Amino acid sequence: MPLIILCYSTIAIIFQHVSSASLPNNETVPAVIVFGDSIVDPGNNNYIETLIKCNFPPYGRDFVGGNNPTGRFSNGLVPSDIIDQLDMFKEYIMKIKEAFDRNIATTIVSKSIYIVCIGSDDIANTYAQTPFRRAQYDIQSYTDFMASEASKFLQELYGIGARRIGVFSIPVIGCVPSQRTIGGGILRSCSDSSNQGAILFNSKLSSQMVTLQTKLPDARFVYLDSYTPFLDMLQNPTKYGFEETDKGCCGTGNIEVGILCNRYSIDTCSNSSNYLFWDSYHPTEKTYNVLSSLVLDNKINDFF
Numbered sequence: 513m514p515l516i517i518l519c520y521s522t523i524a525i526i527f528q529h530v531s532s533a534s535l536p537n538n539e540t541v542p543a544v545i546v547f548g549d550s551i552v553d554p555g556n557n558n559y560i561e562t563l564i565k566c567n568f569p570p571y572g573r574d575f576v577g578g579n580n581p582t583g584r585f586s587n588g589l590v591p592s593d594i595i596d597q598l599d600m601f602k603e604y605i606m607k608i609k610e611a612f613d614r615n616i617a618t619t620i621v622s623k624s625i626y627i628v629c630i631g632s633d634d635i636a637n638t639y640a641q642t643p644f645r646r647a648q649y650d651i652q653s654y655t656d657f658m659a660s661e662a663s664k665f666l667q668e669l670y671g672i673g674a675r676r677i678g679v680f681s682i683p684v685i686g687c688v689p690s691q692r693t694i695g696g697g698i699l700r701s702c703s704d705s706s707n708q709g710a711i712l713f714n715s716k717l718s719s720q721m722v723t724l725q726t727k728l729p730d731a732r733f734v735y736l737d738s739y740t741p742f743l744d745m746l747q748n749p750t751k752y753g754f755e756e757t758d759k760g761c762c763g764t765g766n767i768e769v770g771i772l773c774n775r776y777s778i779d780t781c782s783n784s785s786n787y788l789f790w791d792s793y794h795p796t797e798k799t800y801n802v803l804s805s806l807v808l809d810n811k812i813n814d815f816f
């Protein structure tokens with residue numbers, strides 16, 4: 513889930529990058545299109561559906577203009593099938609084609625940047641916290657399955673006409689506060705098994721993308737490593753202006769998320785500016801701004 517949020521802030525960051533005049537060969541990017549999480553396991557909606565209900569205080573507390581609990585985490589993020597998202601996207605392309613000349617429409621589709629965020633829920637929730645997947649798969653075969661589903665999805669995007677495709681890796685998912693509480697023992701260390709799952713999936717995703725790049729050379733498949741920078745932020749928080757890394761601002765910070773993080777939560781911090789995490793699962797706005805910049809800074813040229 514952090515990646516969903518990361519993805520949304522990423523839109524703004526990418527726009528900053530692409531609108532600054534530094535693009536190679538005067539390139540233009542007509543749109544940034546983001547596909548959210550739960551791609552690989554669309555059956556895993558229940559937990560997320562409770563999480564996305566956050567249109568109440570203190571969510572939105574620090575929005576520009578003051579309190580504004582818009583339900584931000586759910587904004588456009590109905591974690592239903594990715595197929596729905598692809599279908600919606602196909603409709604969107606049809607509309608572009610109706611509105612513009614066919615060639616222009618094709619150019620818009622091919623020159624837009626597509627950002628895909630996948631896998632965090634699958635490792636942190638579906639695999640780590642429910643027994644069903646573990647009964648069917650070990651972590652090797654589960655991450656194989658996830659990576660091959662991801663590859664299928666990227667090829668579908670290509671089939672629709674996308675040519676500039678970036679995929680975020682899973683961050684250090686075992687170190688979010690709720691994973692520490694649930695899987696980190698009495699000391700609330702990072703959940704090693706979730707982090708190992710993330711590392712395994714990331715390496716498989718990365719090699720799938722190398723394969724796709726070879727097979728489809730007219731596209732750009734850009735692997736966006738968020739694991740390494742996020743780990744650095746956790747290990748060297750002061751470097752980035754953070755202090756609190758193992759609990760969220762909301763409530764005790766150890767477990768509250770979604771409906772458990774509300775105006776009655778006790779001990780919610782009064783100023784989250786030093787917090788890496790807003791609740792026990794989602795980063796603060798500052799975190800994802802820092803992280804998105806770290807991830808994208810050296811990668812933006814790879815899209816062209």
Ligand SMILES: *[C@@H]1O[C@H](CO)[C@@H](O)[C@H](O)[C@H]1NC(C)=O
Pocket residue numbers: 537538
């Ligand atoms: C970029 O645009 C500028 C201004 O229109 C032009 O002078 C320059 O030659 C262009 N560069 C390339 C690589 O097309």
Ligand SMILES: *[C@@H]1O[C@H](CO)[C@@H](O)[C@H](O)[C@H]1NC(C)=O
Pocket residue numbers: 783784785
């Ligand atoms: C939170 O703390 C930071 C750093 O001390 C400060 O700059 C900021 O104004 C504070 N924000 C609020 C809402 O008090």
